[in-house]
Amino acid sequence: MPASASTDPGEVSDLDLVKRSQAGDTRAFDVLVTRYRGRIYAMTYHLIQNETEAWDLAQEAFIKAWRALPTFKHDAGFYTWLYRIAHNVSYDWLRKKRIQGDGEFDDERTEHRVAVGAEATPKGDLAPDTALRNAELGQRIQEAIAKLSPEHRQVIVLREVEGLAYEEIAALIPCSLGTVMSRLFYARKKLQEQLHDVYETSL
């Protein structure tokens, strides 16, 4: 499962903050929100592909976590627990959207203010044309992911972004290992088809 963020020496531990939060200390919970909002938002954004909805769902995940804090037993890391909540919130949203007949998500997709790819790419070290190609490729990748079904998008995010092992993905979804592998294979094949033209020159 996703590991918690490494804490600097002297930084208050998750465990301490969670205990204080469980006692009703909203300041302690605010520190946890600040610590993990970037990772939770990234996950919801990659799954939802909509900045506004991802922002709301990430917030919803933290609210649900606050409500569920009394049941948190410390037998798992806080981030792992929080991540599971955020994943379920986002995936439920995707499923409801599909049930409502909004199978294609592209229409509502918004451009993220930060060029996709720019945050994962060292800034300042790239020639302008290389940076542009990276940004364009990142954009094409996001567009291709937005066309995947929720199930395929889910395994791509869990594997490629979060780096979860197959067994962890199977436990989180939940489904069999074979299903995880099949979904990963076909999700990647579909992305290959979507990105065929850039593939020949950029990949």
Place this chain on the structure above:
Amino acid sequence: MKHPSEEHDLIRWIDGEMNEDERVTFEARLKQDPALATEVQKMSALSASLRAHMPAEMRVPHADYFNTQIEVRITQMALDEARAKQSASGWSAVLQLLSKPWFALAGATALAVVGFLLLNPEIGVASESMILSSYTPNTRVQARTYHDAGADATVLMLDGLDAVPADRKIAGINIQRTEMEPELASTTMFDGQGTAVLMISHDALGNPMISPR
């Protein structure tokens, strides 16, 4: 179409999910099957590209407001729970806001989102109110509250603000009650005459907004 086991072998090799024996066997196959080797190469390249362009952490738009809204909703939940417990006639809310210019200055440097002041009739102390939460986006500013028995008021203190110019005139406003609008996440403050003097809410873009009335 490949047999499922072939598909699984392909991605398990790419993702490093094979044990040593499986890996050696599969790599021997790759040497004998150029088409399979090409497919593996393309899918590996795609996988690497996905990882490079999908960051695991992203900047949250309006990050401070993100936290503030969570704080407001948590406070609202606490208030709802308190409401469920309280008797119909047991409510009163008292907030002592120091002054308009003072608050405007505070707004420039630190917005303190103060929770709710509520009388708890169950504990039977008619003059006490309770601050459920406070939050200052500017970490240099510390918010604290206390109950002044002499004034029968709850006082909000913001430490760390810029000094108020000596020639600035400060006028006090006695806030007698507040009203929450949960759907808008806004709070309106009223003076002793029932006049709305200040509203804390957010604009259409979701940015925090303080509106003197």
